[in-house]
Amino acid sequence: MEGVDESGTFRPMLRAGARFDPSAANKPILVFQDVHKAYKADAPVLRGMNLGIERGEFVFFTGPSGAGKSTLLRLLYAEESLDSGRILFMGREVGRLTPEAIPFLRRNIGVVFQDFKLVENWSVTENVALPLEVLGLPARLIRQRTGEALERVGLGGRGNDLAGTLSGGEQQRVAIARAIVGEPALVLADEPTGNLDPQLAVDILGLFEDIHDTGVTVIFATHDRSLLDIRPRRVVILQDGKTIDAPNGLEDPEELDQLQVA
Amino acid sequence: MKSWERAWRGGKNDWRLHMLSVFSVAVAFVCLAAALLVVVNIDSVRNRWASTGRISVFLKATASPDQAQKLETALRATPGVADVNFVSSRDARADIMKNGGGDLLAKLPDAAFPASLELKTVGDPTGEELKTLAARVESLPAVESIETYSGWTQKLGNLLTGGVTAAVLLALVVFGAVVSVVGSTMRLTLQRRRIEVEVLKLVGATDAYVRRPFVVEGAAQGALGASLAIALLGVLYAIVTQRLDGELALLVGASPTFLPWTFVLGTVATGAALGASAAYVSLRRLLVV
Ligand SMILES: Nc1ncnc2c1ncn2[C@@H]1O[C@H](COP(=O)(O)OP(=O)(O)OP(=O)(O)O)[C@@H](O)[C@H]1O
Numbered sequence: 008m009e010g011v012d013e014s015g016t017f018r019p020m021l022r023a024g025a026r027f028d029p030s031a032a033n034k035p036i037l038v039f040q041d042v043h044k045a046y047k048a049d050a051p052v053l054r055g056m057n058l059g060i061e062r063g064e065f066v067f068f069t070g071p072s073g074a075g076k077s078t079l080l081r082l083l084y085a086e087e088s089l090d091s092g093r094i095l096f097m098g099r100e101v102g103r104l105t106p107e108a109i110p111f112l113r114r115n116i117g118v119v120f121q122d123f124k125l126v127e128n129w130s131v132t133e134n135v136a137l138p139l140e141v142l143g144l145p146a147r148l149i150r151q152r153t154g155e156a157l158e159r160v161g162l163g164g165r166g167n168d169l170a171g172t173l174s175g176g177e178q179q180r181v182a183i184a185r186a187i188v189g190e191p192a193l194v195l196a197d198e199p200t201g202n203l204d205p206q207l208a209v210d211i212l213g214l215f216e217d218i219h220d221t222g223v224t225v226i227f228a229t230h231d232r233s234l235l236d237i238r239p240r241r242v243v244i245l246q247d248g249k250t251i252d253a254p255n256g257l258e259d260p261e262e263l264d265q266l267q268v269a
Numbered sequence: 270m271k272s273w274e275r276a277w278r279g280g281k282n283d284w285r286l287h288m289l290s291v292f293s294v295a296v297a298f299v300c301l302a303a304a305l306l307v308v309v310n311i312d313s314v315r316n317r318w319a320s321t322g323r324i325s326v327f328l329k330a331t332a333s334p335d336q337a338q339k340l341e342t343a344l345r346a347t348p349g350v351a352d353v354n355f356v357s358s359r360d361a362r363a364d365i366m367k368n369g370g371g372d373l374l375a376k377l378p379d380a381a382f383p384a385s386l387e388l389k390t391v392g393d394p395t396g397e398e399l400k401t402l403a404a405r406v407e408s409l410p411a412v413e414s415i416e417t418y419s420g421w422t423q424k425l426g427n428l429l430t431g432g433v434t435a436a437v438l439l440a441l442v443v444f445g446a447v448v449s450v451v452g453s454t455m456r457l458t459l460q461r462r463r464i465e466v467e468v469l470k471l472v473g474a475t476d477a478y479v480r481r482p483f484v485v486e487g488a489a490q491g492a493l494g495a496s497l498a499i500a501l502l503g504v505l506y507a508i509v510t511q512r513l514d515g516e517l518a519l520l521v522g523a524s525p526t527f528l529p530w531t532f533v534l535g536t537v538a539t540g541a542a543l544g545a546s547a548a549y550v551s552l553r554r555l556l557v558v
């Protein structure tokens with residue numbers, strides 16, 4: 008099940024069925040402390056960024072191309088390692104996880120990409136079922152939960168189609184179903200609408216909002232300004248390796264004024 | 270989903286690639302299995318000659334039937350001798366002609382085929398025991414010469430050593446070929462399935478979980494290749510032995526045998542083990558988190 012702690016090295020505190028630690032409920036799900044990251048010494052991407060995200064929040068990450076949005080997300084699911092500072096996810100320091108513990112971290116995080124990353128010659132169901140198969144759940148349960156996840160993204164009944172035959176918008180829905188099927192505490196989306204036309208982009212955003220409504224923390228990285236303005240939501244702008252926080256979105260004139268000052 | 274199911278799902282999309290790998294492995298293993306077959310047969314011939322415990326005591330042409338009779342009695346009393354059988358010149362000739370002696374031999378008179386006493390020893394004497402017994406018999410009167418067949422055993426033994434050495438060297442080459450074929454097939458298939466691998470890791474699959482179906486595929490390729498090689502060799506063997514029609518078999522004193530089942534299983538198991546380790550090693554370098 009989710010939060011299964013096979014290795015004993017990663018023990019999420021706030022998962023259904025997992026051991027509940029009341030103190031964690033009051034702590035942010037995600038904390039960035041003075042995070043530095045440079046791929047090349049002369050061009051640092053992140054330069055001492057700080058950020059806290061509460062459990063159940065919906066946060067946009069935005070910023071110019073190359074600002075480090077994808078880098079930040081990759082640090083989060085331990086695809087990259089940070090140079091200094093700390094990232095705390097559910098109270099655990101991501102940068103200090105052993106290689107054996109990293110898979111268990113990732114089972115608590117769903118990730119959606121711009122390019123979907125579906126196995127095209129597999130059926131939709133097979134793609135969505137993957138996170139559950141990794142957990143070794145019984146086939147019946149996998150079928151049931153996969154079906155539910157597909158219903159949630161509006162693809163009930165399409166399970167037997169080959170993933171590669173679906174339209175771009177549908178493929179992204181499959182990817183979203185795969186990200187949520189394991190009921191992760193955190194869902195990361197790295198420009199999930201980048202390949203889709205504006206109306207589809209709004210639909211996909213709506214899906215993430217639905218997911219958020221079920222209590223999941225969502226981080227949505229995009230530089231599509233029109234998406235940011237649909238609803239006032241917390242926006243975190245990445246600039247010059249640091250973050251600028253706009254808790255009520257970019258629509259709020261007062262906030263914008265403050266941003267100029269910052 | 271079991272590892273082999275995942276292997277099957279991944280493998281069936283790339284079946285052409287896998288077939289190619291299986292055939293290459295099979296070709297390599299055919300060479301090795303053929304070498305083993307030769308070695309096994311040399312060994313069986315050698316064992317046949319070594320364990321006959323047979324000594325032919327050829328009598329002097331001047332020996333009278335009475336002398337032969339006395340000698341036979343004496344030999345029967347010799348410790349280590351189980352049975353003595355007198356083969357007269359006529360019998361010896363008939364025996365050879367029965368096996369297809371040809372015109373030239375047929376023209377020879379009976380006397381050209383020396384009479385002999387065929388000794389059977391007790392149990393399976395060692396070369397040393399046979400030698401002492403032979404020396405004792407040779408010193409008896411009326412004995413022209415004796416044949417213990419140990420020379421043949423010796424020669425076949427040497428041939429066998431050579432064959433085994435050659436087979437071992439060949440095995441090293443074949444193992445190398447199998448590892449490199451399966452290894453590069455695995456690298457290719459991994460390349461084609463990198464999205465699958467990337468996603469697996471993204472959703473929290475352990476490296477072992479990611480690697481397992483590939484290792485199963487490698488093992489399957491090795492095992493299938495080896496089995497195919499054995500089957501192919503079996504067919505070739507059947508064709509060759511059908512044409513052999515007993516003559517050659519009689520000449521060498523042993524009929525040809527196919528690889529014993531332990532060898533067959535061993536070859537298939539070796540194929541599987543090599544394939545699995547080739548896959549494991551080639552993925553180890555490519556699958557770092
Ligand atoms: N693996 C890498 N090796 C070297 N440099 C990298 C690597 N990944 C990213 N970078 C560099 O780090 C910087 C930040 O990249 P990143 O992909 O995080 O930006 P981004 O904010 O996601 O941009 P975009 O909006 O275009 O997706 C860029 O200058 C990029 O060239």
Ligand SMILES: [Mg+2]
Pocket residue numbers: 076077078197198
């Ligand atoms: Mg990016």
